[in-house]
Amino acid sequence: MMKDGRPKLAVFKFSSCDGCQLSILNLEDELLEIGQRVTIAYFLEASRATVDGPYDVGLVEGSISTPHEKELIKDIRRRCRTLIAIGACATAGGIQALRNWKDVKEFIGVVYAKPEYIETLEKATPVSEHVKVDFELRGCPVNKYQILEVLTAFLAGRKPDIPSYSVCVECKRKGTVCVVVSRGMACLGPVTQAGCGAICPSYGRGCYGCFGPMESPNVESLAERFLQLGVSRRDAALMFKGFTGWAEPFRKAGEVLEG
Amino acid sequence: MSGKERPLLINAQDFDGLLSSLKKLGYTTYGPTVRDGAVIYDVVDSANDLPIGIGDVQGPGSYRLRRREDGALFGYVVGPHSWKRFLHPPTVKLYTISSNGKILASVENANQKMAFLGVRPCELQAIRILDKVLLEGEYPDPVYAARRKDVFLLAVNCVEPGENCFCASMGTGPEAKEGFDLCLTELLRPEGHSFLVKVGTEKGKELISSVPHRQANDDEIELASKLLALSRERMKKKIEINGLKDLLYRNLEHPHWDEVAKRCLACGNCTMVCPTCFCTTVSEATDLFLKHAERWRRWDTCFSREFSYIHGGPIRYSISARYRHWLMHKMATWVDQFGTPGCVGCGRCITWCPVGIDITEEVKQIGKRDGEVKVKVE
Numbered sequence: 001m002m003k004d005g006r007p008k009l010a011v012f013k014f015s016s017c018d019g020c021q022l023s024i025l026n027l028e029d030e031l032l033e034i035g036q037r038v039t040i041a042y043f044l045e046a047s048r049a050t051v052d053g054p055y056d057v058g059l060v061e062g063s064i065s066t067p068h069e070k071e072l073i074k075d076i077r078r079r080c081r082t083l084i085a086i087g088a089c090a091t092a093g094g095i096q097a098l099r100n101w102k103d104v105k106e107f108i109g110v111v112y113a114k115p116e117y118i119e120t121l122e123k124a125t126p127v128s129e130h131v132k133v134d135f136e137l138r139g140c141p142v143n144k145y146q147i148l149e150v151l152t153a154f155l156a157g158r159k160p161d162i163p164s165y166s167v168c169v170e171c172k173r174k175g176t177v178c179v180v181v182s183r184g185m186a187c188l189g190p191v192t193q194a195g196c197g198a199i200c201p202s203y204g205r206g207c208y209g210c211f212g213p214m215e216s217p218n219v220e221s222l223a224e225r226f227l228q229l230g231v232s233r234r235d236a237a238l239m240f241k242g243f244t245g246w247a248e249p250f251r252k253a254g255e256v257l258e259g
Numbered sequence: 260m261s262g263k264e265r266p267l268l269i270n271a272q273d274f275d276g277l278l279s280s281l282k283k284l285g286y287t288t289y290g291p292t293v294r295d296g297a298v299i300y301d302v303v304d305s306a307n308d309l310p311i312g313i314g315d316v317q318g319p320g321s322y323r324l325r326r327r328e329d330g331a332l333f334g335y336v337v338g339p340h341s342w343k344r345f346l347h348p349p350t351v352k353l354y355t356i357s358s359n360g361k362i363l364a365s366v367e368n369a370n371q372k373m374a375f376l377g378v379r380p381c382e383l384q385a386i387r388i389l390d391k392v393l394l395e396g397e398y399p400d401p402v403y404a405a406r407r408k409d410v411f412l413l414a415v416n417c418v419e420p421g422e423n424c425f426c427a428s429m430g431t432g433p434e435a436k437e438g439f440d441l442c443l444t445e446l447l448r449p450e451g452h453s454f455l456v457k458v459g460t461e462k463g464k465e466l467i468s469s470v471p472h473r474q475a476n477d478d479e480i481e482l483a484s485k486l487l488a489l490s491r492e493r494m495k496k497k498i499e500i501n502g503l504k505d506l507l508y509r510n511l512e513h514p515h516w517d518e519v520a521k522r523c524l525a526c527g528n529c530t531m532v533c534p535t536c537f538c539t540t541v542s543e544a545t546d547l548f549l550k551h552a553e554r555w556r557r558w559d560t561c562f563s564r565e566f567s568y569i570h571g572g573p574i575r576y577s578i579s580a581r582y583r584h585w586l587m588h589k590m591a592t593w594v595d596q597f598g599t600p601g602c603v604g605c606g607r608c609i610t611w612c613p614v615g616i617d618i619t620e621e622v623k624q625i626g627k628r629d630g631e632v633k634v635k636v637e
C-alpha cells in the first residue's frame with residue numbers, strides 16, 4: 001500500500017509473448033482510472049519507473065520455463081499479497097509447452113548456433129505448479145474486460161464474475177450459427193471455458209481452445225465427434241494440443257488420439 | 260374469434276403487403292432470414308429478406324440448407340433461433356446502482372411493438388409456456404411483460420415436418436389451433452402460390468383487410484387440411500407421452516443416465532436453443548471506485564456445474580445428474596410445476612447438440628429397460 005492508501009499493482013512477465021500485458025494496456029478507456037485506483041508500481045512493459053515491493057496485487061504473465069524463472073516466481077510470490085496468473089502461458093504452459101512432449105535438448109541443438117548458452121527447463125509449466133496462485137485468468141490473450149473485472153473484484157474483496165461454463169453458452173447468446181452442426185467443422189467450444197465472447201465461431205471458424213478446459217470437459221466425447229466428422233486422429237490431436245494443450249484434460253485427449 | 264369462420268386466401272405476392280401494414284401500425288417486424296448457412300430470426304424489412312426457396316435438412320447434430328425449386332417462403336422448419344431471443348433476451352441490464360444509494364431500473368421500453376412472422380405451431384405453444392412461467396406466476400418478469408405486451412403473432416403451419424420434429428407427439432403441431440393473430444398455410448399449386456389464412460383475433464382481421472384477399476374455396480380448404488394430415492403422417496420422430504412422467508419418476512436411478520453422460524458435453528447448447536428453457540443468472544458488476552454498480556441478467560444453463568452451486572458445492576456435480584435434471588424437467592417435473600410438459604417437440608435440442616444427443620431416443624432407452632437400477636460399484 002502506498003502512503004496515500006492506494007494499493008500497489010505489479011505486472012510480471014515470464015516466458016510469453018507479452019500479449020496479455022498488452023491486453024491491460026489496451027484498456028484505453030479505463031487505464032487512467034486504474035492508475036488512480038492503484039499505484040502501478042511495477043509494469044516494465046508500460047514504464048521503466050518502478051516502486052519496490054511488497055505489492056498488493058501481482059499479475060503474472062508467462063510460463064515457467066527456465067531455471068532462473070523457477071526461482072524468480074518464488075521470490076515474486078513472497079512479495080505479492082495476491083498473485084494472479086493471467087493467460088494461457090501462466091495458467092497452462094502456453095504454446096511453448098508444445099515442447100513438453102519432445103526432447104528439448106534436441107530443439108536447442110537445431111535452433112541455436114551455440115546451444116551451450118541456452119539454459120532451459122525440460123518443460124514449460126504453469127505458475128501454479130511452482131507457487132500458490134490466488135486466481136487464474138484464462139485466455140490467449142486474456143480478455144481485457146475480464147482483467148478489469150478480476151482487478152476490480154480483488155480490490156473490492158469479492159469473487160470475480162468469471163464463468164467456468166463452455167464457450168457454446170456465449171456463442172448461443174450471441175446468436176451465432178454453430179459451425180459443428182451447420183458445417184461439420186471441428187470446434188473446441190464445448191470443452192473450452194467461456195470468456196472470449198465466442199469470437200472464432202462468429203467468423204466461421206471452430207474454437208481453438210485459447211481459454212483452456214471448462215469446468216467439466218468431456219474431451220473423449222468431443223474427440224469421438226471430431227473423428228466422426230472426418231478429422232484425422234492426428235489433426236484432432238493437434239487441435240487439443242494447441243494454445244492450452246498442456247492443460248490436463250486437453251493433454252490427455254491429445255495423447256489418447258495420438259495413441 | 261373462434262377460427263370457425265371460413266378461411267381466407269391471399270396471393271403470395273401480397274405477403275409483402277402484410278409486412279408493410281404491420282410496419283405502418285408501428286410494429287418492428289421480425290422473421291426468418293438466411294445467415295451463415297441457417298435460417299435465423301432477425302428484423303426483416305420486406306418479403307425479399309425471407310428464405311425464399313430455401314429448405315433445410317436436419318439430423319441429430321446436423322443442419323444444412325438446401326435449395327427448393329418451388330420458391331416457397333416458409334419451406335424450412337425451425338432453425339437455431341427461437342422467439343425467446345426477443346421476448347426473454349440473452350443479456351439484459353436490470354439496473355444501475357450508484358454509491359449514493361440511487362437505484363435506477365433500466366426500464367424496458369413499454370411501448371415497443373413486435374411482430375413475429377412465421378411462428379410455427381410448436382413455437383406458439385412455447386410462447387404460451389413462457390407466458391405461464393414468466394408472466395402468470397406470482398412475480399411477473401417486467402422485462403418479459405414489457406416485451407410481450409404488444410406482439411403480433413403471424414403463424415405459419417408446417418406442411419412439411421423436419422427430420423427432428425415430434426410436435427405431433429407433444430400435441431403442439433403441425434397445425435396451429437389457437438394463440439395466433441393470423442395463421443397461414445402455404446399452398447404451392449400449378450395455378451399459383453398462395454396462403455390460406457385463418458384469422459385468430461380482431462387485430463388479425465384488421466391486418467388481413469389491408470391486403471387483397473378473398474374467401475377460400477372448398478378445394479383450397481381441403482388441400483390445406485390434406486397437406487397438414489400428410490405432414491403429420493410424415494413426421495418420423497415420435498415420443499410416447501402417455502405415462503412418460505411416471506416412467507421418468509420411476510427411473511431416477513436408471514443406468515442410461517450415465518450412458519448419456521458419456522456422450523453429453525454439458526455444453527448447454529440444448530438449453531440455449533430450446534424455445535422454453537428460461538433459466539438465467541444474475542450478476543453485479545462494479546466500477547473500480549465502487550461508485551457505480553450494474554446488475555445484469557444472462558441466459559444460463561442447468562448443464563453448467565456452477566449453475567447448481569450453493570454453499571458447500573454444486574448440487575449436480577456429475578454430467579449424468581445434469582442431463583437427468585434437464586430431461587426430467589422438460590418431460591416430468593414441468594408438468595407438476597406448470598401443468599404441461601416443458602417440451603413442445605421442436606427438435607432444436609437434437610439438431611443443435613454438437614454430438615447429436617436425441618431426447619426422444621434417450622426416453623426410449625429408459626422405457627425399454629424400465630425399472631433397471633444403476634449398480635453402485637463403490
Ligand code: SF4
Pocket residue numbers: 167168169171172176177178179180181187188189190198201206207526528613
Ligand atoms: S460453434 Fe463451437 S462454440 Fe459455438 S455452439 Fe458450436 S460447438 Fe459451441
Ligand code: SF4
Pocket residue numbers: 529532533534535536589601602603604605606607608609618
Ligand atoms: S426440449 Fe428440445 S424438442 Fe423440446 S422444446 Fe426444447 S428444444 Fe424443442
Ligand code: SF4
Pocket residue numbers: 522523524525526527528529530562611612613614615616
Ligand atoms: S445434450 Fe448435447 S447440447 Fe445438451 S449439454 Fe449435452 S452435449 Fe450439449
